[in-house]
Amino acid sequence: xxxxxxxxxxxxxxxxxxxxxxxxxxxxxxxxxxxxxxxxxxxxxxxxxxxxxxxxxxxxxxxxxxxxxxxxxxxxxxxxxxxxxxxxxxxxxxxxxxxxxxxxxxxxxxxxxxxxxxxxxxxxxxxxxxxxxxxxxxxxxxxxxxxxxxxxxxxxxxxxxxxxxxxxxxxxxxxxxxxxxxxxxxxxxxxxxxxxxxxxxxxxxxxxxxxxxxxxxxxxxxxxxxxxxxxxxxxx
Amino acid sequence: xxxxxxxxxxxxxxxxxxxxxxxxxxxxxxxxxxxxxxxxxxxxxxxxxxxxxxxxxxxxxxxxxxxxxxxxxxxxxxxxxxxxxxxxxxxxxxxxxxxxxxxxxxxxxxxxxxxxxxxxxxxxxxxxxxxxxxxxxxxxxxxxxxxxxxxxxxxxxxxxxxxxxxxxxxxxxxxxxxxxxxxxxxxxxxxxxxxxxxxxxxxxxxxxxxxxxxxxxxxxxxxxxxxxxxxxxxxx
Numbered sequence: 001x002x003x004x005x006x007x008x009x010x011x012x013x014x015x016x017x018x019x020x021x022x023x024x025x026x027x028x029x030x031x032x033x034x035x036x037x038x039x040x041x042x043x044x045x046x047x048x049x050x051x052x053x054x055x056x057x058x059x060x061x062x063x064x065x066x067x068x069x070x071x072x073x074x075x076x077x078x079x080x081x082x083x084x085x086x087x088x089x090x091x092x093x094x095x096x097x098x099x100x101x102x103x104x105x106x107x108x109x110x111x112x113x114x115x116x117x118x119x120x121x122x123x124x125x126x127x128x129x130x131x132x133x134x135x136x137x138x139x140x141x142x143x144x145x146x147x148x149x150x151x152x153x154x155x156x157x158x159x160x161x162x163x164x165x166x167x168x169x170x171x172x173x174x175x176x177x178x179x180x181x182x183x184x185x186x187x188x189x190x191x192x193x194x195x196x197x198x199x200x201x202x203x204x205x206x207x208x209x210x211x212x213x214x215x216x217x218x219x220x221x222x223x224x225x226x227x228x229x230x231x232x233x234x235x236x
Numbered sequence: 237x238x239x240x241x242x243x244x245x246x247x248x249x250x251x252x253x254x255x256x257x258x259x260x261x262x263x264x265x266x267x268x269x270x271x272x273x274x275x276x277x278x279x280x281x282x283x284x285x286x287x288x289x290x291x292x293x294x295x296x297x298x299x300x301x302x303x304x305x306x307x308x309x310x311x312x313x314x315x316x317x318x319x320x321x322x323x324x325x326x327x328x329x330x331x332x333x334x335x336x337x338x339x340x341x342x343x344x345x346x347x348x349x350x351x352x353x354x355x356x357x358x359x360x361x362x363x364x365x366x367x368x369x370x371x372x373x374x375x376x377x378x379x380x381x382x383x384x385x386x387x388x389x390x391x392x393x394x395x396x397x398x399x400x401x402x403x404x405x406x407x408x409x410x411x412x413x414x415x416x417x418x419x420x421x422x423x424x425x426x427x428x429x430x431x432x433x434x435x436x437x438x439x440x441x442x443x444x445x446x447x448x449x450x451x452x453x454x455x456x457x458x459x460x461x462x463x464x465x466x467x468x469x470x471x472x
Binding site: 110176 | 384385437
């Protein structure tokens with residue numbers, strides 16, 4: 001099935017790939033938009049406009065894809081400060097807060113986002129919402145030991161909880177061996193409060209609320225590309 | 237080397253083991269004090285005063301120990317609501333907030349504590365402090381992918397960070413395959429604020445600040461056993 005937003009993704013991805021400068025440590029997201037960004041960066045290495053990059057990948061899938069395109073991949077432990085990360089998102093609100101995790105790599109994506117000096121998010125305009133949680137559930141990655149106790153806690157917070165499954169119908173497992181719950185809270189009125197609650201549940205490896213992390217958002221629509229910047233002082 | 241506090245630990249552990257009633261789901265901590273509690277519970281099963289228990293263990297070591305003593309062990313996923321958990325602590329402050337993790341099982345200990353209706357902490361009086369962080373560093377369990385980025389973040393928060401090693405001198409690995417940093421913050425003036433900061437760092441699997449979790453603390457001294465209760469309304 002052709003992706004109806006494929007053209008928009010390509011335009012936005014090209015715009016983001018043009019931000020990458022030689023010599024930097026570059027964080028690479030996971031998912032369909034991030035894959036297009038990785039391909040565009042591979043093109044730039046191929047045409048000689050980029051060199052001496054070191055990339056930190058947010059999933060095994062992205063690491064494989066990058067290597068195949070000639071992008072040198074290192075680890076976050078070897079390069080713990082990432083100059084620029086380009087990633088996608090499932091939802092973006094007017095404050096540049098995000099929901100991520102549809103691709104299943106939210107844990108490493110959050111770790112890399114928090115280690116990045118500059119996080120640029122690439123989306124098409126269908127991902128822009130007034131309120132996070134409007135388009136879909138919140139992904140929550142849970143460690144195996146705590147699965148059922150976390151399920152109870154999410155329900156107590158008001159969520160409908162479903163177990164994410166893979167293409168084979170069995171429980172989806174992350175690179176870290178965890179499962180993902182898709183927790184439907186409906187539109188989230190106080191994302192900061194919900195994030196703090198979820199941060200305080202020990203069995204949650206990561207949740208999909210990415211608050212105060214994005215520095216810039218590149219939005220592709222049918223009419224063009226809009227590059228939005230967060231004011232410097234807003235980033236906490 | 238004989239443990240100078242062994243007599244006190246035994247007295248406090250006996251007091252705690254007497255709280256266990258037949259038929260409950262019982263959480264079992266990890267470490268030297270918890271081991272004495274497990275032994276006392278094994279005695280009670282042996283003498284017939286306890287039966288129909290199901291125990292949730294916070295480490296493989298505790299699970300093995302319990303099984304050897306005839307205590308039936310289940311998983312937290314099968315018994316996600318724990319009626320009573322008995323565990324030790326490294327430090328206890330006047331508000332019954334704790335530092336845990338010297339035994340290396342802090343992640344599962346925190347998950348089980350959060351799943352417990354009643355958490356009873358057993359310590360000897362040397363563990364009682366005015367301010368958490370007075371006796372030792374704060375254990376922080378970190379996922380391998382994020383090790384160096386978390387180290388930088390802990391340093392930025394003012395900690396001296398050391399890597400915990402095992403008896404063989406190599407990095408200590410938790411049951412979950414993570415490493416432990418011992419993060420020396422000195423005496424912690426605002427534990428709630430520090431906990432929120434650490435909760436918000438994605439690469440930290442768990443940290444040793446256990447706030448608002450203990451319901452009762454049993455303190456053994458040379459003169460006897462003091463059983464302290466939290467007022468009901470204080471537990472959040």
